Amino acid sequence: MAEFNYTVKDFKSENEVRWCPGCGDYAIMNAVQRTMAGMGISREKYAVISGIGCSSRFPYYMSTFGFHPIHGRATAVASGVKLANPELSVWVITGDGDAMAIGGNHFIHLIRRNIDINLILFNNRIYGLTKGQYSPTSDRGFKTKTSPFGTIEDPFVPGQLVIGARGTYFARTIDSNLKLSQTVFEGAAKHKGTSAVEVLQNCVIYNDGIHDEITDPAFRAERQLILEHGKPMLFGNDNEKGIVFDKGKLKVAVIGENGVTINDILVHDATEVDPTLHMALINMQLPELPVAFGVIRNVEAPVYDNEMVEQINSIQKTRKITCVDELLKSGNTWEVK
């Protein structure tokens, strides 16, 4: 790996950052910049593509190549960037409106194709840039300017879509947990294929505290399960609790109670191809179960951009037509004298 001795500063642009004071986006950007500085990739090889929404102002604040196209299409634009030049490290910055509503189709197809792109989904469960309407990840009954009497629809769970689209990498983090964010971003960058990271992000203006139930420091240890590959699924103030598989369902067990030992606790295997358990982890919710964080799924599968390059290379090895002049003369032609 090449050494570049980058610091976070090398990835900050001169543009003034214009997110609201206290916005979760600051911490996420910090984690991304730290990750990029440490990847051993030279700066001009990074391309950061965003959609539309607060999160999507992100590329303006980066000193890498950046593209801020139109609403919902960042995933498709990024696909074109990566296929044009597979040497690039391509990142998509998107939000719950951008990726789950207007760009939902492109989101699932990016993941299905498994193009080597790192996608960070800022999930604040609200439309911030348009000043406070419900989003596709807002809970049923949620009251906003466009749902004054509460929504009458169920939300998407982003991880479910990732699994449904046969995703190969899914992680979840919280804006305020810089260390965890950096870990899962690094994992995403190293993973070959599409990596989707959901960040629970707080909108201080329009949806302040939406994730508090999960992130409140007083209850954090009880309510968050930070997964690590190869380690038992333990949580709680003293790591005394764990996740067990009982009658087809995930349940919380306390070590030492009812004869439960550490050996009964599930050990996290992010590399398991069968998505059943990963789906169950994604679905865990309060109050019965803690919410899962960390790298939930990280499996190998054919990568679209590799396959594209290899297909072209293998066909070119035995090609009969090597240039346009030869193509024009191929097949049935005749000479008029």
Added chain:
Amino acid sequence: MKDTRVIELDEVAIRFSGDSGDGMQLTGTLFSDASALFGNDISTFPDYPSEIRAPQGTVGGVSGFQVQFGKKQINTPGDYAHVLIAMNPAAVKANAKFMKPGGTIIYDSDTFNEKNLAKANFATDDPFAECKLNDYFKIPVPITNLTKESLKDFGLDNKSVLRSKNMFALGLVCWMFNRPMDYIEEYINTKFGKKPVVAESNIKVLHDGFNYGMTMQHMTPTYLVHPANIESGIYRNINGNHATAWGFLAAAEKSGLELFLGSYPITPATEILQALSERKDLGVKTFQAEDEIAGITSAIGAAFAGDLAITTTSGPGLALKSEAIGLAVMAELPLVVVNVQRGGPSTGLPTKTEQSDLLQALYGRNGESPVVVLAASTPSDCFWYAFMASKIALERMVPAILLTDGFLGNGSEPWRIPKMEDLPSITPRIAKNSETFKPYERDKATLAREWAIPGMAGFEHLIGGLEKNKMGSVSHDPDNHQINCEIREEKVKRVVDLVPDLEVNGDDDGDVLIVGWGGTYGHLISAVRELRLEGKNVSLAHFNYIKPLPANSAEIFANFKKIIVCELNLGQFASYLRDKMPQFTYYQLNKLKGLPFTVNEIKESVYKLLEE
């Protein structure tokens, strides 16, 4: 019964017609290729329903293929057919209106039974009388039974036998027109190389059809159409969609860039995606996207990252791509959008031709969103205009829309193959100096910005859909926005220096100037040629560059007493010309039937104009 007739003609149009499962498109294509190889000039027109297999035997399910070939220059598939091959009664009903008075109808008499007549909604048992085809020369041939007889020793099932009926018809027509069949045999042998029985049986039927014609000389007229006198060179047949695809390959090679196509299948543009998907040998990256929007936005991403990026579609797809075209305008990226126009609005007439997306291409976006608009005018010159659209996009950092249409895309003609060395150079505006690079600094003459591609150290910058300043930073400054809007418009105007002068076919002045654009060229030039032979003082000015218009357009218009704009819409180009050159009066000929003009209707409208 009449004696054998030998008819010598300058040009002949034949229409092959049957159920959409009868293989008429293949039959027509093989006959056309054989004619081109024989040395005739040709022009073809496939006319098929949008249903893949409409109910058998019904008029809705009729698939036709018309080819005109001759010893002189052929620019259209012919208004009317001299010869109709009808595989069933429905084919007669569907095509009666396309027949030349006194023409010949060869039909499969085995299919003209009560059941099929009913399916085609004939009220009586004389379909020809019902279609007012009494005066036509009709040749009943029991094609079905003769095919069965021909293949009785092959041990094929009934379905396979019936599938070969088209080869019998093809053999018969080859005899009528003195076509050598080597090419067709070669095609069959290659196609069914792995199924020798199928190849052998098809060739047997083909020969039996040919021999049947020879034996039945007493009832079948033969036609002599001598080879055309055309420019020397290497020729091939090509349709517009293939020519378009290959034009982009040429542009990629000439510019030294990789070619990226983001596209979503849509009739009648899909063939371009297919043709480029085949060209992995030339390193083409084709991306079949999840929808039209991802087709263009992936191409925009590829343009950002340094490829020659294109997207291909037809009318409804262009509508879906509108917002993204605006992005390419704003970000100032090189991008070519191909619209193979079809009948609209909405899903409209997917398999039929029309020119009704012109205003959509020019204006169909939010904001002031100027793009370069070009239109190809023959199947083979789709190659040239795809090439030129790429050259303009890459050298001027601007999106270009290339308009073709279903008639050009599916139609084919012989094409004198160009050499790559004879095509103009393409020099992409790759940025060179990172010290002085600013994303939206412009060339003083052309106003084009430079192209700095991810991976180029020292050129890191951001582009996007928001209004920006020279550095690429977001700017809401009122003056900056106005200046940028004007610059983007002016940049497109200045493309005029790459646009050749408008040419006049005919005299440089006169009574009537026919004005056309795009795919109507063949019919318009044929009409002008005939009118001039009749002594009429008529010329043609045909446009391939719509935005910007050729610099000398007004100069040419000024030399004619009357100008008539002929187009397959309700007058879109006419209204554009009224806006750009209001000093002239524009008469209009408009047609919206999903069909090309006929030479006759153009001539009629000119006669009327000359009388007024």
